[in-house]
Amino acid sequence: MNKTLAAVVLMLGTASLAHANAMPKGDAAAGAGKAAVCAGCHGMDGNSPAPTFPKIAGQNAKYIYKQLHNFKTGARNNPLMMGMAAPLSDQDMADLAAYFSDKKMSGGAANAELAKKGERLFRGGNKQVGLAPCAGCHGPAGEGNQYAAYPRLAGQYADYTKAQLIAFRAAGRDDNTDVKRIHDKDKPLELGPMQMIAAKLSDKDIDALASYIQGLRN
Ligand code: HEC
Ligand code: HEC
Structure with missing residues (x-):
């Protein structure tokens, strides 16, 4: 990190x-x-x-x-x-x-081909572009962190996950309301953590991650 x-x-x-x-x-x-x-x-x-x-x-x-x-x-x-x-x-x-x-999130299925790449990114990040592993905040199995209010991702619909990652990337979803920020990609510290992370994802990365996440069960 x-x-x-x-x-x-x-x-x-x-x-x-x-x-x-x-x-x-x-x-x-x-x-x-x-x-x-x-x-x-x-x-x-x-x-x-x-x-x-x-x-x-x-x-x-x-x-x-x-x-x-x-x-x-x-x-x-x-x-x-x-x-x-x-x-x-x-x-x-x-x-x-x-x-x-208190309820239980239902599981989904992943596309095997996409999930392989998704798992690599999720667990290992991407050093070439300075992408932190998703697992660091969302947990090794995507279970989230209830103390820090990091969301559970495991089992979530791929369509929804994809839409959110695209929204974060476009700085269209603000993810930390306690800090006033200008949405300016040249000022990385003024972006929320998920906005900074999503900025490092390609469309293909997003498809792979969304599919992998849909198939995670715990
Ligand atoms: C530094 C910690 C951190 C890392 C690393 C991180 N996230 Fe997040 N993520 C968050 C936080 C915090 C939120 C909640 C933002 C909010 O409160 O709106 C979030 C939200 C999300 C959401 C929205 C979930 C929902 O239910 O709407 C998705 C999807 C997501 N992250 C995917 C990822 C992926 C994929 C990666 C790896 C490429 C990743 N995150 C890496 C902290 C992180
Ligand atoms: C007419 C449909 C509709 C109804 C009714 C509705 N929601 Fe939603 N909800 C949505 C949509 C669509 C989203 C995704 C929004 C986005 O893309 O940012 C959402 C997102 C959410 C989220 C964020 C989930 C996440 O992973 O970040 C929560 C929490 C939520 N709704 C709770 C509720 C609660 C509680 C109620 C009842 C009081 C409710 N919703 C009623 C459509 C609805």
């Missing part, structure tokens, strides 16, 4: 901690009562019926909470989810996060 990245990880760790302290204690049973409006797109158990809607079953609670916040403030720009998050209180978000994180 190079120095810049290490500094960002440190900064991000602190930022995530601030989020964690502000997060109310979630009640999964209360969340079940609030989840019916989510079911049409994410499934009642968080395993979405369509690959453009992310699975949120088994996703870590802090990450779900943070994303709902980001949609509500508009830091993460998606018209469907901004509308859904607008009426939610902090307690609603924590309850929904507790409910969906």
Whole structure:
């Protein structure tokens, strides 16, 4: 891990901690009562019926909470989810996060050819372009890190993963709302960690990673 990245990880760790302290204690049973409006797109158990809607079953609670916040403030720009998050209180978000994180994410399948390359990048990164291994933050099996609010990736739909990596690469998805940044590719420190990482991925890398991730099970 190079120095810049290490500094960002440190900064991000602190930022995530601030989020964690502000997060109310979630009640999964209360969340079940609030989840019916989510079911049409994410499934009642968080395993979405369509690959453009992310699975949120088994996703870590802090990450779900943070994303709902980001949609509500508009830091993460998606018209469907901004509308859904607008009426939610902090307690609603924590309850929904507790409910969906208790479920189990369903597994998917990978394309064997793509997955080979995807696995290399995921576990080893790419020294030539200074790409850190995904496993360093998202876990060796893509299970995520619930303490740091790094999302679980394993089993996620390839279509969704691909769309997010492309959005990060275009600096279209802001991934750290605690630091004010200008989206300027010439100023790498003003980009979020996933924006910097995605900037180093080719279209082929993204296809390979998305397929590999869809096939990860744990
Ligand atoms: C009309 C469809 C729709 C409904 C209803 C809906 N969502 Fe979503 N949700 C989406 C889409 C589409 C995305 C992906 C947004 C993007 O691409 O940035 C998403 C993303 C999310 C994410 C981020 C997942 C990730 O991996 O980053 C969370 C968390 C989430 N939704 C929770 C909820 C909750 C909780 C509800 C109910 C209160 C809900 N959604 C209702 C369509 C919907
Ligand atoms: C330095 C730590 C770090 C590394 C290394 C890293 N990520 Fe991430 N990743 C994050 C964080 C933090 C987020 C959540 C951003 C946010 O809060 O919106 C994230 C989010 C994502 C998401 C969005 C998940 C979702 O549910 O919407 C995808 C996809 C992703 N990363 C893929 C990758 C891939 C593929 C690699 C390797 C090429 C990688 N990441 C390397 C920290 C990292």
